[in-house]
Amino acid sequence: MTQKTIMCLLLAAVSSLVSCAPMTIAHFDKDNAEKLSQQQLQELLSENVVELAAADFDATLRFSADNRVAGKSRTGGEDKGKWKATDNDLLCMKFKKWYFGDEKCYQVFRTEQTKLVFFTPDGVRYYSGTMPALPGPANIDDFPPQEADLSESAPDRGQEVAGEHFTDSMADKMVRLARNCPGCKLSGVDLRGANLIGANLRGADLSFADLSRANLRRADLSGANLSGAKLLTTNLPGADLSGCNVTNADLRGANLTRAVVHDADFKGADLTGALLNSIQGTIE
Numbered sequence: 356m357t358q359k360t361i362m363c364l365l366l367a368a369v370s371s372l373v374s375c376a377p378m379t380i381a382h383f384d385k386d387n388a389e390k391l392s393q394q395q396l397q398e399l400l401s402e403n404v405v406e407l408a409a410a411d412f413d414a415t416l417r418f419s420a421d422n423r424v425a426g427k428s429r430t431g432g433e434d435k436g437k438w439k440a441t442d443n444d445l446l447c448m449k450f451k452k453w454y455f456g457d458e459k460c461y462q463v464f465r466t467e468q469t470k471l472v473f474f475t476p477d478g479v480r481y482y483s484g485t486m487p488a489l490p491g492p493a494n495i496d497d498f499p500p501q502e503a504d505l506s507e508s509a510p511d512r513g514q515e516v517a518g519e520h521f522t523d524s525m526a527d528k529m530v531r532l533a534r535n536c537p538g539c540k541l542s543g544v545d546l547r548g549a550n551l552i553g554a555n556l557r558g559a560d561l562s563f564a565d566l567s568r569a570n571l572r573r574a575d576l577s578g579a580n581l582s583g584a585k586l587l588t589t590n591l592p593g594a595d596l597s598g599c600n601v602t603n604a605d606l607r608g609a610n611l612t613r614a615v616v617h618d619a620d621f622k623g624a625d626l627t628g629a630l631l632n633s634i635q636g637t638i639e
Contacts, residue, residue, distance in 0.1 A: 379479055457538075533549065
C-alpha cells in the first residue's frame with residue numbers, strides 16, 4: 356500500500372468521525388431552513404401531530420389548540436402535559452412525568468413542509484420532527500390517560516430522591532435519559548457503572564448523584580452541578596467540566612486525563628488517587 360493511499364484512508368476515517376459529532380446550530384444549514392416564530396408555532400402545532408426522533412427517544416406528540424399536549428413513545432410509554440409558544444419564539448413543553456416534569460424549550464426550524472429540527476436554547480440539536488399526513492385534526496379525546504405508564508425517557512419524579520435505587524428496568528431507562536439530557540434535574544440519581552460516553556449533560560443538576568465507575572469519556576458536563584456527587588473510579592478522560600460545580604464531590608481514583616476543568620470549582624472535593632494527567636485548566 357502506497358503512502359498516498361494510506362493518507363487517503365486516514366483522511367476518510369477522520370471525515371467519518373467528524374460527521375458523527377453532535378450538530379449545533381452553528382453548523383446547521385440555516386439558509387435552507389426557516390426558524391418558526393411564536394405565531395407560526397401556534398398555528399402549525401395546534402390540532403396537529405409531530406413524530407419526534409432522537410438517539411435516545413422516539414415519540415408521537417399530539418398538540419391541542421388549548422395548549423394541551425400528549426405523547427406516546429415507540430415503546431408504549433405515555434404522558435400528558437402543556438405546551439406553549441413563547442414571545443422569544445421558543446416551543447416549550449412540560450409533561451407530568453417525562454423529564455422529571457421539567458419544562459423543556461426548543462428553537463424549531465422547518466427544513467421542508469413536514470420536516471422540523473429542534474434545538475435547545477443554547478444551540479444543541481435535540482430532535483428531528485416529522486408531521487405526518489392526517490385525515491383531519493388531532494383529536495384531543497384520543498390522548499392517552501394521565502395515569503399511563505412511563506416511557507424510556509420519562510423517569511418518575513418520585514425517583515428523584517437522593518440515594519434511591521432503581522429496578523434494572525428503571526436503571527436502563529435512566530441511563531438512556533442521561534445520555535442526552537442538558538439542563539435536567541438528576542439530583543441523587545443512581546448511575547453507577549453507566550455507559551455515558553459522549554453524553555450531553557451540559558448544565559444538568561447531578562448533585563449528590565452516584566456516578567461511581569460510570570464511563571463519562573468525552574462527556575459534556577460543562578456548567579453542571581456535581582456538588583456532593585460520588586465519582587469513585589469514574590472514567591472522565593476528555594470530559595468537559597468547565598464551569599462545573601464539583602464542590603465536596605468524591606473523586607477518589609477517578610480518571611480525569613485530558614479533562615477540561617477551566618473555571619470549575621473543586622473546593623472540598625476528594626481527589627485522592629485521581630489521574631490528572633494533561634488536564635486543561637487548573638484544580639485549586
